[in-house]
Amino acid sequence: xxxxxxxxxxxxxxxxxxxxxxxxxxxxxxxxxxxxxxxxxxxxxxxxxxxxxxxxxxxxxxxxxxxxxxxxxxxxxxxxxxxxxxxxxxxxxxxxxxxxxxxxxxxxxxxxx
Amino acid sequence: xxxxxxxxxxxxxxxxxxxxxxxxxxxxxxxxxxxxxxxxxxxxxxxxxxxxxxxxxxxxxxxxxxxxxxxxxxxxxxxxxxxxxxxxxxxxxxxxxxxxxxxxxxxxxxxxxxxx
Numbered sequence: 233x234x235x236x237x238x239x240x241x242x243x244x245x246x247x248x249x250x251x252x253x254x255x256x257x258x259x260x261x262x263x264x265x266x267x268x269x270x271x272x273x274x275x276x277x278x279x280x281x282x283x284x285x286x287x288x289x290x291x292x293x294x295x296x297x298x299x300x301x302x303x304x305x306x307x308x309x310x311x312x313x314x315x316x317x318x319x320x321x322x323x324x325x326x327x328x329x330x331x332x333x334x335x336x337x338x339x340x341x342x343x344x345x
Numbered sequence: 346x347x348x349x350x351x352x353x354x355x356x357x358x359x360x361x362x363x364x365x366x367x368x369x370x371x372x373x374x375x376x377x378x379x380x381x382x383x384x385x386x387x388x389x390x391x392x393x394x395x396x397x398x399x400x401x402x403x404x405x406x407x408x409x410x411x412x413x414x415x416x417x418x419x420x421x422x423x424x425x426x427x428x429x430x431x432x433x434x435x436x437x438x439x440x441x442x443x444x445x446x447x448x449x450x451x452x453x454x455x456x457x458x459x460x461x
Contacts, residue, residue, distance in 0.1 A: 236388070265449075274432070275389065275451040322388050324449075333379065333391025334449060341386075 235259045238323050238337035245313050245344055253308045253340050255323030263326045264306035265334070266290075266298060268319040275322065281306055313344040349433045354456040363420040365455050367433030370414040375437055378409060379449070380418045382429040389432065389451075392418065423459045430454040 236257045245251050255264065266278040267290075277290030279298040287298060295317060299307045310317055323337040350368040357363040369378065379394040393400055393407045395416075400407045406419040420427050432454040 267451075272453075274453050275449075277450070320386060324388070333381070333394065334389070336388030336390070338388050339386065 234338065236323055236325055236335050236337035238321075238340050240340060241338065242341045243343070245342070247314055247344055249313050251310045251313055251342070253310075253321055253323075253342070255306045255308070255337060257304050257323075257325045257335075259325055259327070259335055260303075261325035261327040261335070262303060264300065265324040265326070266296075266306070266308045267322045267324065268292065268317075269322065269339075270319050278308065278321075310342075310344075313342075315344045318342060318344050349435055349452055351431075351433050351452065351455045353453065354458070356458050356460055357420075357423050359425060359459050359461050360422055363423040363427065363457060363459070365418040365420075365431050365433075365457060366415065367418070368415045369433070369435045372413050372435050376435050377437070378407065378413075378416050379434040379436065380405070380407065381432045381434065381449075381451075382427075383432070383454070384426075384429040392431075423457075425459050425461065428457060428459045430456050 239254045263282050265280040267275040268278055269275045276292050278292055278296050279290055281287050281300045284300050284303055297309045321340045324334040326334045377394050377396050380392040381389040382392055383389045393402055393405050395407045395409055397409055397413055409416045432451050434449055
């Protein structure tokens with residue numbers, strides 16, 4: 233099983249719909265992140281969380297919200313999806329105590345029509 | 346975090362060493378150099394990181410210049426599976442508890458193509 237699991241892998245939704253992307257991890261890491269990737273723009277940070285009670289905005293948080301339900305779970309919500317939120321979304325984790333790099337999930341490809 | 350500059354693309358023959366450069370002239374003393382790669386829309390994969398000494402692991406070697414203003418990632422015997430976008434990232438000490446210190450900021454990276 234993957235260390236960082238994202239669901240769904242692919243999703244097509246309509247403009248205005250609410251959608252949730254889920255991320256769970258088995259690495260025991262305390263820190264979790266959501267990134268989005270658009271062609272030619274690299275990865276951009278949406279939100280990050282250093283523990284269950286800590287949520288921080290990244291560089292492009294408008295239109296998104298997150299929930300850290302447990303140390304192992306970090307969900308990203310689009311309250312009212314719009315077409316320019318069509319992108320590849322990645323969840324990642326890291327550990328303050330043993331920082332040998334982030335571990336990324338396999339991604340969720342979201343299309344808003 | 347310091348800004349990095351990488352060439353947009355590079356080619357390398359299979360079996361040869363691939364040397365990927367990165368400039369980070371504004372790096373400060375407590376900032377590390379990290380390398381990640383992303384193979385065709387998969388999640389980015391951590392490769393290696395270092396502060397000022399050269400580092401080597403099972404995947405690659407990292408050479409950091411003495412003034413720390415640039416570095417080179419070396420894949421010693423490139424294979425076709427090494428074709429990917431490689432990202433050079435600079436950020437503060439990994440064990441820092443400063444708010445936001447562990448954010449990874451990705452640039453455009455270098456698209457490395459390994460040719461048969």
